[in-house]
Every structure is written in C-alpha cells, then in structure tokens.
Amino acid sequence: MIQTLFYGVFSAWVLWHKENPPRTNDFRWREAGFYLGVPVIQVLFDEIAKPGNLRNLDLVEVLDWTGNVLNRIVRQEFFARFDEGQAVQYFYEPFLQQFDPELRKQLGVWYTPQEIVKYMVARVDTVLKEELNLADGLADPNVYVLDPCCGTGAYLVEVLNHIHQTLEQRGEGALAAEDLKKAATERVFGFEILPAPFVVAHLQLGLLLNNLGANIEEGERVGVYLTNALTGWEPAKEPKTHLLFPEMEAERDQAETIKRETPILVIIGNPPYNAFAGTSPAEEQGLVEPYKAGLIKKWGIKKFNLDELYVRFFRLAERRIAEMGARKGVVCYISNFSYLRDPSFVVMREKFLREFDLLWFDSLNGDSRETGKVTPEGKPDPSVFSTEYNREGIRVGTAIGLMVRKEQRDEQPTVRFRQFWGVNKREELLSSVEENGDAGHLVRRLDPNWGVEKSTESESVFDYQNVSPQPESRFSFYSSDVKTNYFQWALLTELCEEKPAYGHMETRGLSLISMDEAKLRERVQKFFDATVSNQEMEKVSPELMAKYSRYYGHVDRAKIQQKMKYADEHIRKFYFKPFDSRFSYADAQRPLWSEPSTALTKHAWKGNSFLISRVSGVREPEGTPMYFATSIFERDVISGHARAIPLQINIAYVLDKKSTLDFGFSENITKANFSEKARAYLAAIGVENVDASAEKAGLIWMHALAVGYAPLYLEENADGIRADFPRVPLPAEIEVLQTSASLGKEVAALLDTENPVVGVTAGNLLAPFARIGVPAKTDGTNLQAADYEVRANWGYGGRDGAVTMPGKGKTIVRDYSAQETEAIEQAAARLGYTPEQILACLGAQAVDVYLNDAAFWRCVPQRVWEYTIGGYQVMKKWLSYREFAVLGRALTADEVREVMNMARRLTALVLLEPKLNENYAACKNNSYEWNKV
Numbered sequence: 032m033i034q035t036l037f038y039g040v041f042s043a044w045v046l047w048h049k050e051n052p053p054r055t056n057d058f059r060w061r062e063a064g065f066y067l068g069v070p071v072i073q074v075l076f077d078e079i080a081k082p083g084n085l086r087n088l089d090l091v092e093v094l095d096w097t098g099n100v101l102n103r104i105v106r107q108e109f110f111a112r113f114d115e116g117q118a119v120q121y122f123y124e125p126f127l128q129q130f131d132p133e134l135r136k137q138l139g140v141w142y143t144p145q146e147i148v149k150y151m152v153a154r155v156d157t158v159l160k161e162e163l164n165l166a167d168g169l170a171d172p173n174v175y176v177l178d179p180c181c182g183t184g185a186y187l188v189e190v191l192n193h194i195h196q197t198l199e200q201r202g203e204g205a206l207a208a209e210d211l212k213k214a215a216t217e218r219v220f221g222f223e224i225l226p227a228p229f230v231v232a233h234l235q236l237g238l239l240l241n242n243l244g245a246n247i248e249e250g251e252r253v254g255v256y257l258t259n260a261l262t263g264w265e266p267a268k269e270p271k272t273h274l275l276f277p278e279m280e281a282e283r284d285q286a287e288t289i290k291r292e293t294p295i296l297v298i299i300g301n302p303p304y305n306a307f308a309g310t311s312p313a314e315e316q317g318l319v320e321p322y323k324a325g326l327i328k329k330w331g332i333k334k335f336n337l338d339e340l341y342v343r344f345f346r347l348a349e350r351r352i353a354e355m356g357a358r359k360g361v362v363c364y365i366s367n368f369s370y371l372r373d374p375s376f377v378v379m380r381e382k383f384l385r386e387f388d389l390l391w392f393d394s395l396n397g398d399s400r401e402t403g404k405v406t407p408e409g410k411p412d413p414s415v416f417s418t419e420y421n422r423e424g425i426r427v428g429t430a431i432g433l434m435v436r437k438e439q440r441d442e443q444p445t446v447r448f449r450q451f452w453g454v455n456k457r458e459e460l461l462s463s464v465e466e467n468g469d470a471g472h473l474v475r476r477l478d479p480n481w482g483v484e485k486s487t488e489s490e491s492v493f494d495y496q497n498v499s500p501q502p503e504s505r506f507s508f509y510s511s512d513v514k515t516n517y518f519q520w521a522l523l524t525e526l527c528e529e530k531p532a533y534g535h536m537e538t539r540g541l542s543l544i545s546m547d548e549a550k551l552r553e554r555v556q557k558f559f560d561a562t563v564s565n566q567e568m569e570k571v572s573p574e575l576m577a578k579y580s581r582y583y584g585h586v587d588r589a590k591i592q593q594k595m596k597y598a599d600e601h602i603r604k605f606y607f608k609p610f611d612s613r614f615s616y617a618d619a620q621r622p623l624w625s626e627p628s629t630a631l632t633k634h635a636w637k638g639n640s641f642l643i644s645r646v647s648g649v650r651e652p653e654g655t656p657m658y659f660a661t662s663i664f665e666r667d668v669i670s671g672h673a674r675a676i677p678l679q680i681n682i683a684y685v686l687d688k689k690s691t692l693d694f695g696f697s698e699n700i701t702k703a704n705f706s707e708k709a710r711a712y713l714a715a716i717g718v719e720n721v722d723a724s725a726e727k728a729g730l731i732w733m734h735a736l737a738v739g740y741a742p743l744y745l746e747e748n749a750d751g752i753r754a755d756f757p758r759v760p761l762p763a764e765i766e767v768l769q770t771s772a773s774l775g776k777e778v779a780a781l782l783d784t785e786n787p788v789v790g791v792t793a794g795n796l797l798a799p800f801a802r803i804g805v806p807a808k809t810d811g812t813n814l815q816a817a818d819y820e821v822r823a824n825w826g827y828g829g830r831d832g833a834v835t836m837p838g839k840g841k842t843i844v845r846d847y848s849a850q851e852t853e854a855i856e857q858a859a860a861r862l863g864y865t866p867e868q869i870l871a872c873l874g875a876q877a878v879d880v881y882l883n884d885a886a887f888w889r890c891v892p893q894r895v896w897e898y899t900i901g902g903y904q905v906m907k908k909w910l911s912y913r914e915f916a917v918l919g920r921a922l923t924a925d926e927v928r929e930v931m932n933m934a935r936r937l938t939a940l941v942l943l944e945p946k947l948n949e950n951y952a953a954c955k956n957n958s959y960e961w962n963k964v
Contacts, residue, residue, distance in 0.1 A: 038227045038230050038231055039230055040060045040094065040101075041101075042230050042231065042233075043060075043065075044058055044101045045234060045238070046234070048110070049241070053106050053107045058098060058102055059098065060101075061080070063080070064080065067230070074278040143182075143185050143186075144415060144416065146457040146458060146460060147431070147457060148185050148189045149189060149461055150431070150460050150464055151299060151365065151431060152169070152186065152189045152190055153193070153464045154363065154391075155168075155299055155361055155363050158361055158389070158435050159361065162388075163359065163360075163361070163438070168197065169190055169193050169197070170198055170214075173294075174296050174297060175219075175293050175294055175295050176299065177220045177222070177297070177299075178221045178222070178298075178299055179221075179302070179348070180222065180224075180260060180300050180303060180344060181221030181222060181223050181228075181255060181300065182223060182228045182231075182232065182301070183228045184228075184236055184255065185235075186221075186301075187219055187232065187235075188236060191215055191219060191239060191240070192239070194211060194219075198210055198211060208244040208245040211240065211243060211245045212245035212246075212251075215236060215245070215247075215253045215254065216251060216253055217254065218293075220254040220255070220289055221254065222255075222256055222259075222260035222286060223256075223257060224259050226257060229255065229257045232255045233252075233253060233255055236253040237253065240253070256282055256285060256286035257279070258283060258287075260344070261315040263283070263286065263291075264290045264291065264347075264351070264355075265291075294356045294357055295352070295360065296352075296357075297360060298352065298362050299363045299364070301364070301365050302340060302343075302345070302366055303341060303344075304340070304341050304367045304427060318346045318347060318350075319337045319338060321346065321378070322337050322342065322376070322379040323335070323337060325378060326377070326378055330378070331524065332377070334533075335374075335375035337375060337379070341366040341367055342370070344366075345364065345370070346379075348364070349382065352386075352436055353386035353436055357438070359436050361436075362387075362432070363432070363433045363434075364431070365395075365429055365430070365432075366429065366430065366432070368394055368430035369428075371392055371430055371448075371508045371509060372507040372508060372754055374505050374646050377506055380500065380505070380507070384446070384506060385444075387434040387436045388436055388437045389435040390432070390433070390435075390444060390447070391432075391433040391495065392431070392447070392498075392508050393451060394430045394449070394509075395414075395430055395431065395450075395456055395460070396412055396428050397412055397413055397414035397415060397425075398426070398427055400670075401649055402650070407452070407651070410452075410453060410454075411453070412453055412454075414426075414427075414428075414429065415457050415460075416429070431460075446508060447498065448498045448510045449496060497510070498510050498511070501518065503751075503755075504751060509750060511754075512749070512750055513747075517747075517751045517758055519958075519962055520759055520955075520961060521759060521760075521961045522757075522758050523644055523735060523758070524756050525706060525708060525709075526676075526706055526709045526731055527705065527709070528680065528705060528707075529630070529634070529704050531644070531674035531676050531756075532628050532631040532675050533666055533672065533673075534663070534665050534666035534667070534673045534674070535617075535627055535663060536627075537624055538626075539574060539577075539579055540573075540574025540575070540577060540579075542572050542574040542575035543575075543616045544614070544665070545614055551614050551616060552602055554571050554575065555616045556597055558572070558588065558597075559597035561592055565584075565585050568584075576588070587623075590622070594620070595623065598618065601618040602614055602615075602617070603662060603663060604661075604662040605662065605663055605665065606662060606668050608665070608667075608912075609908070610782075610784055610905050610909060610933050610936070610937075611909050611912065612784055612785065615663070617663055619632055619663075626666065633681055634680055635662060638725070640677075640678050641675035642658075642659060642676045642678065642735060643657065643658040643664065643668060643669060643673050643675045643676075644657050644669075644676070644739075644756055644757060645672060645673055645756070646671065646672070646756055647753060647756075648671060648752065648902070649902065650671070650902030650903075652899050653670070653753070653899065653901065654899030654900050654901065654902070654903075655739050655740050655899075655901070656757055656901060657736055657757065657901075658782065658900055659783065660675065669901020669903065670902035670903065671901070676704060676732065678729045679704060680702060680703075682700045702728075703721045703722050704728065705728075709731060712959060712961070712964050713731070715964070716762070716764060718768075729772070729776075731761070733772040733774075733778075734768055734771040734772045734775055734954075735759045737774040737950055737951075738760070738771070738947075738950070738951050739757060739759070740778050740940065741944070741947035741951035742944055742947070743948040743951055743952065744948075744951045744955075759954075760951075760954045760958035761954070761958060761961055762953070762957060762959065763958060767954060767957065770953075771950050771953075774943070774947060778943070781937075781939050784936070788939070791935050791936060791938075791939045792935055792936065797858070798858040798861060799851070799855050799938070802851050802890055803895075803931075803935050803938050804888045804930065804931040805888065805889040805890060806888055806927050807886070807888070807889045808885055808887075809885055810885070814927070816924075817921075818882070818883070819882065819922040819923065819924070819926075819927055821883065821915050821918070821921075822882070822884075822914070822915050823841040823881045823883055823914075824838040824914065825837070825840040825911050826838050826910065826912060826916075827914065827916055827917060835911055835912050835917050836911070837907060837908070837911040838911065841884075842878050842879065842881065843878070844877070844878050844893065845879065846876055847877050851877060855869055855870070856869075858942070864945070868945070872945070873892035873894055874893025874894035874895070876893050877891065877893065878892070878896040880896065880906065880910075882927075888934065891906070891934045895937045895938050898937045898940070898941065905937060906933060906934065910930075913926070
C-alpha cells in the first residue's frame with residue numbers, strides 16, 4: 032500500500048513534469064490522482080490517500096517532505112541525465128530494497144538488465160520470422176505478446192520499441208504511430224500482481240508512446256493489468272469473489288478475458304525465482320503437478336522442489352502455447368537455471384521435449400553454490416543481475432530458455448545449448464545477436480548443422496552445441512562429452528537392494544554435533560535432566576534451546592524428555608565433511624533432529640560401512656562424487672545431499688518395512704546389499720555365496736570406489752556423472768573385479784581417518800610421507816601450545832562452526848627443497864615411476880599451509896592441497912571450521928597432527944591414481960553387458 036502511494040506520487044510528478052515548464056515548482060502531491068489515468072490506479076491511489084488513512088499511518092508529514100524534495104529537484108538536469116523511463120527503473124528497485132528487503136527477496140524483484148531484455152526480444156523477433164514464417168516478426172498484427180510477470184514493464188517497452196523500428200524500416204511514416212498504439216493497447220500485454228510496479232509499467236509505456244507520437248488519450252489504456260497471472264485461465268466453477276472496488280473487479284474481468292480469449296503467440300519475461308508465502312489458490316498450486324508425475328515411481332526421485340514460482344510460470348507458458356488455442360508459439364524466459372539438468376526437473380524437461388520443436392538454452396552461470404561465482408579458470412563469474420543498480424546480483428545461476436512450437440511439428444525436437452562466463456557475459460550475449468546486425472545468424476543456417484556456428488577464423492565463443500537429451504541423462508539440456516558407453520554401465524542405485532539413505536540433518540546450531548566428545552556428552556545429559564531448568568540450559572547451550580525449523584527448545588525440551596531418555600551409547604563418531612569426523616548424539620529422532628535418517632541408523636552397526644554418493648553434482652569442481660564411511664554422517668558430508676549405500680543390510684529391518692508383522696531389529700541377521708540384477712551379474716562371473724562374508728558383500732562397492740577415484744573416469748564421463756548417481760563399468764571377469772575391489776579397499780583405508788595406515792600415517796613411513804605436511808615454525812624452533820591457534824583467516828562465521836564461510840587463508844607456493852625432492856625421487860623409484868610421472872601426480876610445487884604467522888605445515892604437494900571430494904577442497908574446508916574466531920579455541924596437538932596425516936593420506940591417494948586409471952581402463956574395455964543381465 033505504501034509502495035503504491037509513494038510510487039503513485041513519483042509517477043504523477045513525472046507526468047506533471049510533461050505539462051509544466053522547468054521553472055515551475057508547485058507540484059502538489061495531494062493532486063497526484065489527476066495524473067494517474069488508469070481507473071484502477073486512480074481508485075487505489077485515491078483510497079490510500081484519503082486524509083483519514085494518511086493520518087492513521089502518520090504519513091501526511093512524510094508525503095509533505097516527499098513533495099518538497101520533488102519540488103527542489105532541478106528537473107532539466109534530472110531528466111537530461113535519465114530519460115523518463117530509465118529514471119523510473121532506476122528508482123524502483125532501490126526503493127523496494129530499502130523499504131522492505133525481505134519482501135523484495137520473497138517476490139524475486141530484480142532489475143532486469145537492458146542487455147538481457149534486448150537480447151531476448153531480438154531472439155523472439157527472429158524466430159517469429161524464421162520458424163513461424165511471420166515476415167514482420169513482433170510487428171505482425173497477428174502476434175499477441177504476453178509478459179505474465181511484467182514488473183515495471185521493461186520487456187513490454189522493448190517489444191514496442193522493436194515494433195516501432197520495424198514500422199519505421201517498412202517506411203510507414205505517419206501511419207506508424209497509430210499502428211504502434213494499436214499494438215500497445217490491443218496485442219502487447221503485461222500482467223502484474225503488485226500495485227507499485229503496475230503503476231510504474233503504465234507510466235513507462237505511456238511515456239514511450241508519448242515520445243513516439245502515439246499518445247494515450249483519456250479513456251484509453253495500454254495492455255497492462257493488475258492480476259495474478261497464474262489464475263483465471265479457465266472459467267471459475269464458483270461465483271466470482273467481490274473485490275473492494277468496482278474498478279478492481281473490472282480490471283480482473285478484463286484480464287481474464289485476455290487469458291481465455293486472446294490467441295497469445297509469444298510469452299516472454301523474467302518470472303520470480305522465490306516462492307512467495309502469500310495466498311496460493313488451488314488452480315495455481317496444481318500448475319506444477321504434471322512435472323511431478325512419475326518422479327517417485329518412475330525416476331526414484333523422492334526429494335524435489337518444484338513449487339518455486341518460476342516453475343509455475345513455465346508451466347503456465349507451456350500450457351498456453353502447447354495446449355490451448357492454435358497450439359503454436361514461442362516461450363522465452365530468463366530464470367533460475369536449475370531446470371536445465373537438476374534431476375528434480377526430469378519430467379519437466381521430458382514434457383518440453385514433447386511439446387516444443389526447437390529449444391535454445393543460454394546458461395549464464397553465476398551461481399553461488401554450484402560454482403562459487405567463479406569461472407572454470409578461477410576468475411570472477413558474477414550474476415548477470417549484478418549491475419550498477421544492484422551490484423550484489425542474485426545467488427542462483429540463471430539461464431535464458433527459448434522454445435518454439437511450430438504449427439507443422441518436427442519429428443524430433445532440436446536442442447541447442449551454450450554457456451556464458453565472466454564479468455562481460457551480458458555484453459557478449461547481446462553482441463551475439465548484434466555482430467551481424469540481427470539475431471538470425473544464431474538461429475538457422477542452410478546446412479545440416481544449423482545452430483552450431485563457426486566464425487570465419489575460428490570457433491566463435493557464441494557457438495551453440497547440439498544436445499541429445501536421453502533418459503539415461505534424465506533428459507539433461509546441457510551439452511555432453513560423455514562417451515556413448517557410459518550410459519550402458521550400471522547406475523549405483525541399480526546395484527543395491529536397499530536404496531541409498533540420506534545422512535542426518537541436524538540444523539540445531541551443531542548443538543548435537545561436536546569435536547569435543549566430553550562437552551557434547553555434558554550438554555546433552557543436562558538437556559535430558561529435568562532438574563536443570565530451561566534458563567540454566569540456555570546458558571549451557573543457547574543453540575539447543577533456540578528456535579529452528581519445527582523445533583523450539585523451550586517448548587520441545589519437555590516433549591523430548593517424555594519421549595526419549597539419554598543413553599551414552601548414542602554418542603557416536605559422526606562424519607561431518609570429508610576427513611572431518613566429529614561426535615554426535617545419534618539418537619536421531621524428531622524433533623531433536625531436524626531430518627533424522629532412520630534407514631541410516633538401522634544399518635549403522637559396528638562393522639558395517641557405507642559407500643556415499645549423491646543424486647547429482649551441485650558444485651564445480653566436484654572432484655570425486657564418492658566417499659566412504661564406517662559410521663553415521665551429516666547430510667552434506669559431500670555436497671548435493673549425500674546418500675549412503677550400506678554394504679550390508681539388516682534383514683529384519685527390510686522385512687519390517689515390507690510387512691505388517693513385527694520382526695523386530697537384530698544386528699545379527701544381515702546380508703549383502705545387492706539387487707537381484709547385481710546378484711545375477713556376480714553369479715554369471717563366478718562369485719558365489721555373496722552373503723557369506725563382509726568381503727564378498729563389499730566386492731562391487733569397493734570396485735565402485737576404485738573407479739570413482741580414477742581421474743580418467745572423472746574426466747571422460749564428467750557430464751554423465753554430474754547429471755545423476757554415477758554409473759560404473761562392471762568387469763566381465765572375476766579376476767578383474769577382485770583386483771579392482773582390492774584397489775578400492777586401499778582407497779577406503781586412506782579415507783578412513785579412524786584407523787592408521789601403515790607406511791603412510793603409522794609405522795616405518797615410506798618415502799615421501801615423512802616429508803609431507805610436517806608441522807613447523809617459521810623460526811625453526813619447536814611448536815608450543817601457544818602456536819596452535821589458527822589465525823590465518825581460513826574461515827569466519829558462527830559459533831562452533833554452525834555457520835562457517837571459507838576465507839582466503841595463507842599459503843606459500845614454492846619449489847620443493849633438496850630433501851623433499853630426494854624423498855619424491857625415492858618414492859618414484861619405489862613405485863616404478865619416473866620423476867616426471869610422480870610430479871604429475873603430486874604437482875610441480877609444494878604449498879606451505881599456515882596456521883598463523885608463526886606456524887605452518889611444511890610441504891603439502893600442490894595437487895594434494897587442491898584435492899577435492901564431493902565439492903569440498905578437503906584441507907581448506909577442514910581449516911575453515913578451525914579458525915580461532917570460529918572454533919573459539921586453539922587446536923590441540925592431536926588436531927595439528929590430524930592435518931599432517933590428512934596431507935599424507937591424500938598424498939597416498941594421488942600417488943595411487945596411475946593404478947586407478949589403469950584399473951578403470953581395464954574395467955571399461957572389458958565390461959559386462961549390464962543391460963543384458
């Protein structure tokens with residue numbers, strides 16, 4: 032309401048300026064309603080601006096200040112610096128950011144940069160000409176355009192500008208203005224749900240038409256309507272609701288007439304990215320149901336988020352173009368880029384491929400989680416929404432999707448994909464349609480490879496790549512270099528009977544997870560002790576008594592005490608991040624834990640272990656997508672919501688799930704976690720009695736671990752691995768499988784930080800391990816307890832690591848010393864490598880990693896320092912949680928030693944890589960025909 036009031040005043044001032052000479056400074060905000068021509072805007076403004084309402088809100092004085100400020104502006108300078116439309120656009124988003132930043136975030140209100148708008152409109156104009164055979168493109172009188180979330184009208188302004196340019200080029204002269212006004216009032220439409228931007232959109236379009244000689248007269252209006260774009264497309268089954276004013280009912284009815292009767296051919300815009308917590312009518316909620324059909328039963332995807340607003344807008348556009356009216360047209364949105372390959376959107380992608388003939392996707396990257404807003408070369412990669420007006424931009428990556436449905440359908444859809452990176456991608460995007468003077472060169476060439484453009488000298492940075500979405504890649508729209516046989520290999524989830532279990536999710540401020548076992552035990556015991564008051568408990572652990580999702584410590588503590596009892600056996604090792612094991616109170620039940628994993632708990636008995644992976648990659652670089660654990664773990668132990676395949680499963684628990692009978696739970700009745708298909712494969716190559724021993728139960732999973740840590744496997748199949756759970760080739764011979772599993776056991780031993788590795792972290796160390804990660808002081812003296820504080824800016828954030836962001840830290844990259852070089856050469860001789868080969872594994876230089884200015888770990892090989900598992904740079908991630916400002920204490924000597932051993936374990940892993948590559952090559956070159964099992 033207040034936004035509408037103040038933007039109404041501002042808009043009225045802009046319109047008042049058109050009628051008054053620059054020296055006139057008597058604008059009166061109380062008369063603003065006279066300049067707001069659309070009836071619903073007038074009535075909204077007049078109702079809000081009633082004296083009684085303003086007095087109740089204490090706004091009269093504020094509006095007087097506003098009027099005085101506007102009267103003091105030197106208008107000729109103001110409007111010389113900004114044309115009228117840009118001034119409105121410039122002020123709207125900063126106003127909302129200051130007025131209600133949370134509302135701005137919820138509604139996804141972001142200024143769409145002009146380069147993006149111009150590019151999208153130009154592309155749409157071209158496909159109308161070239162694919163739908165409309166020679167005048169947007170200027171064709173049969174082309175009806177809708178921006179269903181038009182905001183302040185940027186796309187509508189550009190569409191009308193484009194139409195005007197076409198009319199001028201056609202030499203229509205004095206007729207052009209009338210044709211332009213007809214387009215603006217009868218076939219170029221915008222829907223907006225918020226009154227303030229709705230007011231601004233009318234202002235922008237009115238000013239544009241005025242400047243082009245196509246004035247909107249009294250009683251006329253442009254085609255922008257105040258309405259919820261996601262409802263009203265079907266006749267209402269119930270009587271219409273009466274709104275506050277007749278003008279609002281008229282506005283709704285006019286909008287619904289357009290929704291139901293106008294042959295919309297183009298839908299374009301920037302839909303909101305965040306789910307709005309306001310009202311969601313049943314019609315709107317049901318929009319995305321077609322995109323959920325079969326996700327669980329067919330695709331095995333149980334966790335998904337398809338309820339964001341931009342997904343609803345996609346469904347709206349798809350339904351309008353593909354299922355209503357002439358069933359042809361164009362959709363062009365810039366949106367969150369998750370739908371391009373995230374597994375949750377597989378049904379949505381499949382439907383797009385069924386309903387559209389031509390699909391182009393421009394990934395603009397800039398995602399904070401997936402890439403850290405960094406290019407593959409390590410340079411800055413900001414959001415395309417990071418502009419002079421909004422330097423922060425947005426956190427999610429974005430993409431432009433352009434989809435065309437033709438009247439005469441193609442037999443197979445054609446899909447094109449390309450990516451833009453770096454700080455200049457908006458300019459590069461626009462230049463990709465301007466370098467030849469139009470957008471056509473990107474759309475079609477008269478050759479079989481149209482859409483895959485080449486410059487005259489070399490491949491253009493603007494080239495599209497052909498994409499062939501397949502069920503095996505969950506119809507990913509990303510271009511892929513995956514070898515064709517990758518999709519013939521076994522998916523990890525096809526190999527197990529008991530499907531992967533999520534890790535535990537705490538979200539209780541790490542109050543149930545700790546590096547210190549004694550402190551964890553003490554605070555949890557007090558939490559369960561009814562004699563300790565809530566006030567005392569809050570002093571012991573404010574996090575455990577705080578308010579979180581579905582948990583309020585002061586209320587839920589009593590319920591938990593009635594339901595559960597403290598038991599020391601629940602204090603268990605807990606894998607928090609790669610190589611970062613802690614302790615947790617593992618009686619993981621709601622509401623004590625936010626998202627407990629019953630399946631994980633049931634299979635986490637002493638002696639069992641887990642192969643950990645994830646449903647798809649979410650970070651770049653990801654490194655290997657697999658990990659190994661011998662105990663329970665955190666859901667993000669690797670990024671992408673880690674899931675664990677238990678090597679053995681409890682038979683009684685499995686039966687309990689499938690039967691109404693109570694079989695009880697026993698740790699003694701177990702079997703190998705192999706699917707029937709996996710058992711058939713093992714039997715075919717001669718592996719019998721797979722349930723007889725833990726070694727046989729781990730045979731396939733240790734093989735998978737060996738394959739998953741082979742750099743060659745990760746390099747050759749990167750796109751396929753990223754799109755889904757990894758697939759692995761299964762050896763056709765038992766000896767090859769056993770050899771591979773033995774290598775996997777070596778990898779597992781190096782990942783298992785709870786047990787020493789002889790020769791690497793214990794016993795007589797082999798070369799070069801004694802020279803790796805050596806704790807040292809810059810002055811050459813011995814370390815003292817005072818030197819154990821981590822103060823090199825490795826991380827910052829919340830207490831006990833609850834919310835921790837990585838810092839730059841301090842490292843020095845240098846050449847290996849003579850002694851280190853000698854140790855490396857000894858290792859080369861022992862392993863049968865040349866010095867060049869071993870340096871290819873370790874990296875050409877050493878990194879000294881600092882705790883603080885006085886202490887450091889000497890000689891961490893470069894590739895060891897950079898080693899990444901599941902999206903986390905292992906050593907750097909560990910250090911980020913131990914920065915003194917985060918941890919609140921110095922490290923212990925054992926923790927300093929832990930980093931040393933971490934470096935040595937990772938060194939052993941990279942030295943194993945040549946063998947892992949050879950093993951992978953042997954497995955893939957003689958793989959079993961999994962699809963024929």
